[in-house]
Amino acid sequence: MDATPRPPVLAGLRRTYEGRPLLESDLASDPMDQFTFWLQDALESGLPEPNAMILATASSGGRPSARTVLLKGYDERGFVFYTNYESRKGRDLAENPRASLLFPWHPIRRQVRIEGTVTRIPHEESAEYYNSRPYGSRIGAWASRQSAVVRSREELDERYAELAERWPENPPVPDFWGGFRVYPIEMEFWQGQLDRMHDRFRYRRTRPGWALERLAP
Numbered sequence: 001m002d003a004t005p006r007p008p009v010l011a012g013l014r015r016t017y018e019g020r021p022l023l024e025s026d027l028a029s030d031p032m033d034q035f036t037f038w039l040q041d042a043l044e045s046g047l048p049e050p051n052a053m054i055l056a057t058a059s060s061g062g063r064p065s066a067r068t069v070l071l072k073g074y075d076e077r078g079f080v081f082y083t084n085y086e087s088r089k090g091r092d093l094a095e096n097p098r099a100s101l102l103f104p105w106h107p108i109r110r111q112v113r114i115e116g117t118v119t120r121i122p123h124e125e126s127a128e129y130y131n132s133r134p135y136g137s138r139i140g141a142w143a144s145r146q147s148a149v150v151r152s153r154e155e156l157d158e159r160y161a162e163l164a165e166r167w168p169e170n171p172p173v174p175d176f177w178g179g180f181r182v183y184p185i186e187m188e189f190w191q192g193q194l195d196r197m198h199d200r201f202r203y204r205r206t207r208p209g210w211a212l213e214r215l216a217p
Contacts, residue, residue: 017109017192022199024212031187031203031210032076035112038189042105054102055081057092065092071101072129078183079114080121082129084146085176093118099182109192116184126178138171139164188215 028034042050051071058064065088073080079101083090093099101114130138143160150156163171188202198217203210 016194017198018194019109019191021193022189022191022201024201024214027189027201027212029210029212031184031189032074034189034203035074035187038105038110038112039103042103042108042110045105045108047105047107050103050105052103053079053081054104055089056100056102057089058096058098059092060095065089071103072179078116078181080125080179080181082126082177082179084141084144084174085120085178086148087146090146093180099180101182111190113186113188113190114182114184115186116182118180118182121179121181123173123178127173129179130173130177135169135171139167141177142167142171142174193217 028037039050049070052068053071054066055069056064056066067089069081069083069089071079072082085094097118099116099118101112101116103112105111130141133141139160142163143156185205186202188200191199193199196217200215200217202213202215204213205211
């Protein structure tokens with residue numbers, strides 16, 4: 001029997017952030033424009049999967065859960081990702097259509113946090129994206145009843161093989177799969193600075209438009 005592993009010592013793990021301070025004058029008036037500027041920086045920096053984001057949801061009873069998903073599009077209407085509607089996140093959003101997103105761009109000392117309301121996107125938009133995916137991913141969407149308990153890996157592989165045989169090409173769009181759009185109510189831009197005196201700016205949606213506020217780190 002293996003010895004019980006000893007937890008690593010974490011209290012001393014620190015990283016010093018250095019860089020040009022982030023000023024209000026550096027920011028766009030519209031947070032969607034600012035997100036585009038920072039996403040482009042993340043892309044150009046060579047970060048692996050810069051469109052990866054942590055999606056946090058909660059059930060109707062307030063039980064939270066979080067996982068990493070991929071941003072697959074955004075515009076003035078919000079941020080889009082795709083999933084199985086019967087997954088835990090899908091069930092959470094059916095009960096409580098609110099979510100938070102977090103883009104953790106650690107290597108460039110930045111993160112973006114978004115809070116908003118969530119709606120399903122039209123089936124036509126989901127179908128367009130689904131049909132653009134690689135064949136294997138489309139079969140995988142059918143094969144995995146996401147978040148359901150399975151007996152073994154073999155069970156998953158057998159179901160995948162059966163469905164690939166059924167649809168050797170052009171599988172249809174599953175009726176239990178599609179996109180969600182997060183409509184932003186708040187967007188926060190964080191940039192690391194020395195001595196934990198980080199720069200944080202929050203855009204808050206108001207009736208006249210977006211209000212911009214600096215937050216204490």
